[in-house]
Amino acid sequence: MLLHLSGLYYTLYFLAIFLMIIYKSQVFSYPNDCLGLDLMLLSLMGMLEAVRLYLGAKGNLMEAEMPLAASLALTAGGGLLSIHFLLWQTLVLWADWVLSATLLVLHSLEAALQVVAIASFIR
Structure with a gap:
C-alpha cells in the first residue's frame, strides 16, 4: 500500500519540482550549468524511483528477498537525491x-x- 502511495506522491513530486525549476530559472538568476545539473538529477531520480517501485512491488508480491533488497538499496539512493533537493x-x-x-x-x-x-521472508 505504501509503495502505491509513494508512486502517486512521486508523480506529483516530479511534476512540482520540474515546474518549480522552470519557474526559478525564469524568475531568479539561475546559473545554466546548475539548471542542467538539477534537471539531470531530477531525471535520474525519476528513473531510480520507477525501478525502485517496480522491484519493491515485485519483491513484495513474490515474497522474495533479492528484489526487496535491491529496492532498499535504491531507496537509499532516492533518499540521497531527496536530501539534495x-x-x-x-x-x-x-x-x-x-x-x-x-x-x-x-x-x-x-x-x-x-x-x-526482508526479515520475515528469510526462512
Whole structure:
C-alpha cells in the first residue's frame, strides 16, 4: 500500500519540482550549468524511483528477498537525491523543502517496512 502511495506522491513530486525549476530559472538568476545539473538529477531520480517501485512491488508480491533488497538499496539512493533537493539544490524554495521532506519521510517509512519484510521472508 505504501509503495502505491509513494508512486502517486512521486508523480506529483516530479511534476512540482520540474515546474518549480522552470519557474526559478525564469524568475531568479539561475546559473545554466546548475539548471542542467538539477534537471539531470531530477531525471535520474525519476528513473531510480520507477525501478525502485517496480522491484519493491515485485519483491513484495513474490515474497522474495533479492528484489526487496535491491529496492532498499535504491531507496537509499532516492533518499540521497531527496536530501539534495531538500538542502543542496541551487535555489531552495519553501515548497521545495516541504515536498522533499515529505518524500524523505515516505522513503524512511518504506525502508523500515522493507527491512521488516526482508526479515520475515528469510526462512
